[in-house]
Amino acid sequence: MAEKPPLREVGQQETRCENCSLFSLCFAQEMSAEEREQLDRVLKRQQPAERGDHLFHGGQSLKSVTVVRSGSIKGYHLSQEGDEIVSGFYLPGEVIGLDGLSSETHPGFAVALEDSRTCEIPFKDFLAMLDKSPKLNQVMLRLLSEEVAETRELLLVVGRLDARTRVALFLLSMSRRLARRKQNPDQFRLTMDRRDIANYLGLTIETVSRTLSAMQRDGLIEVQGKLVTIIDRESLQEQAQTTIEAEEPRGKSASR
Amino acid sequence: MAEKPPLREVGQQETRCENCSLFSLCFAQEMSAEEREQLDRVLKRQQPAERGDHLFHGGQSLKSVTVVRSGSIKGYHLSQEGDEIVSGFYLPGEVIGLDGLSSETHPGFAVALEDSRTCEIPFKDFLAMLDKSPKLNQVMLRLLSEEVAETRELLLVVGRLDARTRVALFLLSMSRRLARRKQNPDQFRLTMDRRDIANYLGLTIETVSRTLSAMQRDGLIEVQGKLVTIIDRESLQEQAQTTIEAEEPRGKSASR
DNA sequence: CGGTACCTTGAGGTTACTCAAATCCAGTGG
DNA sequence: CCACTGGATTTGAGTAACCTCAAGGTACCG
Numbered sequence: 205m206a207e208k209p210p211l212r213e214v215g216q217q218e219t220r221c222e223n224c225s226l227f228s229l230c231f232a233q234e235m236s237a238e239e240r241e242q243l244d245r246v247l248k249r250q251q252p253a254e255r256g257d258h259l260f261h262g263g264q265s266l267k268s269v270t271v272v273r274s275g276s277i278k279g280y281h282l283s284q285e286g287d288e289i290v291s292g293f294y295l296p297g298e299v300i301g302l303d304g305l306s307s308e309t310h311p312g313f314a315v316a317l318e319d320s321r322t323c324e325i326p327f328k329d330f331l332a333m334l335d336k337s338p339k340l341n342q343v344m345l346r347l348l349s350e351e352v353a354e355t356r357e358l359l360l361v362v363g364r365l366d367a368r369t370r371v372a373l374f375l376l377s378m379s380r381r382l383a384r385r386k387q388n389p390d391q392f393r394l395t396m397d398r399r400d401i402a403n404y405l406g407l408t409i410e411t412v413s414r415t416l417s418a419m420q421r422d423g424l425i426e427v428q429g430k431l432v433t434i435i436d437r438e439s440l441q442e443q444a445q446t447t448i449e450a451e452e453p454r455g456k457s458a459s460r
Numbered sequence: 461m462a463e464k465p466p467l468r469e470v471g472q473q474e475t476r477c478e479n480c481s482l483f484s485l486c487f488a489q490e491m492s493a494e495e496r497e498q499l500d501r502v503l504k505r506q507q508p509a510e511r512g513d514h515l516f517h518g519g520q521s522l523k524s525v526t527v528v529r530s531g532s533i534k535g536y537h538l539s540q541e542g543d544e545i546v547s548g549f550y551l552p553g554e555v556i557g558l559d560g561l562s563s564e565t566h567p568g569f570a571v572a573l574e575d576s577r578t579c580e581i582p583f584k585d586f587l588a589m590l591d592k593s594p595k596l597n598q599v600m601l602r603l604l605s606e607e608v609a610e611t612r613e614l615l616l617v618v619g620r621l622d623a624r625t626r627v628a629l630f631l632l633s634m635s636r637r638l639a640r641r642k643q644n645p646d647q648f649r650l651t652m653d654r655r656d657i658a659n660y661l662g663l664t665i666e667t668v669s670r671t672l673s674a675m676q677r678d679g680l681i682e683v684q685g686k687l688v689t690i691i692d693r694e695s696l697q698e699q700a701q702t703t704i705e706a707e708e709p710r711g712k713s714a715s716r
Numbered sequence: 717c718g719g720t721a722c723c724t725t726g727a728g729g730t731t732a733c734t735c736a737a738a739t740c741c742a743g744t745g746g
Numbered sequence: 747c748c749a750c751t752g753g754a755t756t757t758g759a760g761t762a763a764c765c766t767c768a769a770g771g772t773a774c775c776g
Binding site (some may be wrong): 241397398399409410413414416417 | 719722723724725
C-alpha cells in the first residue's frame with residue numbers, strides 16, 4: 205500500500221537539492237554546502253504517489269522524514285474511537301513526519317490528495333545527520349515549534365470561531381500558502397473534498413457547503429465545485445477576523 | 461512584574477538536580493552525569509512566584525526555559541483580537557517555553573495559578589548545551605513533538621466533542637497527571653477558575669458549571685467549588701470516550 | 717450512457733450560548 | 747469572631763448556530 209514499483213518516468217529527475225525548483229522553500233536551503241552534500245547522498249526522490257496512496261500509516265515505525273515536492277498531502281489521525289481527524293494539508297516544500305521524531309513512530313497518516321511527489325530522508329540517516337549537525341537540529345527544532353504554533357492556531361479556529369470565520373480563515377490560509385509558491389492566490393483548486401475541509405475545521409459537510417454558498421451569494425468568493433475564486437479579499441479577511449468582539453474583564457474570555 | 465527581590469526563604473534549597481524531589485519527573489533525569497553537572501551550574505532555582513505573577517509575557521524575547529517545581533502554571537496566548545486563549549496547565553516536572561525555541565520569543569504567556577516555584581535555564585546556556593549535547597537535542601525534540609501531540613489531542617477535544625465529554629476528559633487528564641506526581645488521583649483541587657477551564661475547553665463558564673453539576677447529580681463526581689472528588693471513575697471514563705459513535709465509510713467522518 | 721460519489725439545499729431538532737439573577741465564598745474590616 | 751463586599755459560581759429561561767436527516771442535483775469514470 206505504501207511501496208510500489210517504479211511505474212512512470214519522472215522526467216528530469218533532479219539529483220541535487222540545489223537544482224530543485226523548490227529549493228527556496230525547502231529546509232535544505234538553510235544548510236551548509238557540506239551538509240547538503242550529505243543530504244543529497246541519502247535523500248530518496250520518490251516515484252510519484254497516486255491520489256489515495258498513503259505515504260505512511262499511523263503506528264508505523266518512522267522510516268523517513270518527508271518533504272512534499274509536488275501535489276498535496278492530507279495528514280490525519282485516528283481518534284480512539286477510530287474517527288478520522290484531519291490535522292493538516294501539506295503543500296510543496298512542507299515537511300511531514302516530524303511529529304514522530306520522539307516516538308520514532310508515525311502518530312498519524314499521510315495520504316496523497318492528488319498525484320504527488322516527495323523527497324524522503326531515511327530516518328536512520330536523518331538521525332545520523334542530526335547528531336552531527338547543530339544547524340540541522342536548529343532547523344528541526346524550529347520546524348517543530350512552528351508546528352506547535354500552527355496546531356495551536358488551528359485550535360483557536362476549530363474550537364472557538366463560528367463556521368463562517370473558520371471557512372474564511374481556511375480559504376485565506378490556502379491562498380497565502382499558494383502565493384508563497386508563486387501560484388495565483390485568487391483562484392485555486394481545492395484538492396481535498398468537502399468532507400476533509402469540514403473535518404479539518406471541525407464542522408459538518410453541510411455547514412461547509414452552506415457557508416461557501418453563502419459567501420458566494422455575498423459576493424466574497426465564487427465556487428464551482430473544487431475551484432475557488434476570491435472576489436472580495438478584503439471582506440473575506442474581515443470575516444476571518446471579527447465575529448467575536450471584545451469584552452472588558454481580564455484578557456477577555458473566549459466563548460464562541 | 462516578572463522579576464522581584466527574594467522575599468521568602470525557600471527552605472532546603474536543592475543545589476543539585478540529583479537531590480530534587482522532582483528528579484524522576486524531570487528531563488534532567490535523562491541526561492548524563494556530566495551534562496547534568498553543567499545543567500546544575502547554569503540552572504537558576506527561582507524564588508517562588510505568587511499567584512498571578514507572570515513567568516513571562518508573549519512577545520518577550522525568550523530568556524529561559526522553565527521547569528515547574530511546585531504549584532501550577534497557566535499557559536495562554538492572545539488571539540489577534542486580544543482574546544485570551546488558554547493553551548494548557550503545567551504541573552511540577554513539566555517544561556514551559558519550548559515553543560519559543562525557534563523564534564527565540566515567547567509566543568504566549570505563563571502565569572502562576574498559585575504560589576509556585578520553578579527552575580530556569582537561561583536561554584543562552586540552554587543553546588550552548590544544545591550545541592554540545594546530542595542527548596539534550598533528542599530530549600528537546602521529544603518534548604516538542606510530545607507538545608505537538610498534546611495540542612493535537614486538545615484540538616480533538618475542543619473542536620469535536622460535546623461539553624460533557626470535554627469536561628470528563630479534562631478531569632481525567634488532571635487526575636492522571638496528579639497521580640504521576642503521587643497525589644491522590646480521586647480528590648484534588650483545581651487551581652484554575654471556571655473561566656480558565658471553560659476557555660481551555662472551548663466552552664463557556666456556564667456550560668462548564670452546568671456540566672459539573674450534572675455529573676455530580678449523576679453520581680460521577682462530587683464538586684465543592686474547586687475541590688473535585690471522583691466518585692465513579694469508570695463511568696467518567698465512559699463519558700470521556702463514547703458520545704460519538706461510528707459510521708462506516710472511509711475512516712469515518714468526525715462531526716460532533 | 718449509467719453509476720457512484722460528491723456536493724448542495726431544505727426542514728426540523730438539539731446543544732450550547734446569551735442574558736439575567738440568585739447564591740456562594742474568600743478576604744477585609746469592625 | 748462576625749458582618750460586609752466583590753468576585754466566582756450556579757441556576758434558569760430563551761435563542762441562535764450548527765447538526766441531523768433527507769432529498770435532489772452534478773460531475774466524473776468506465
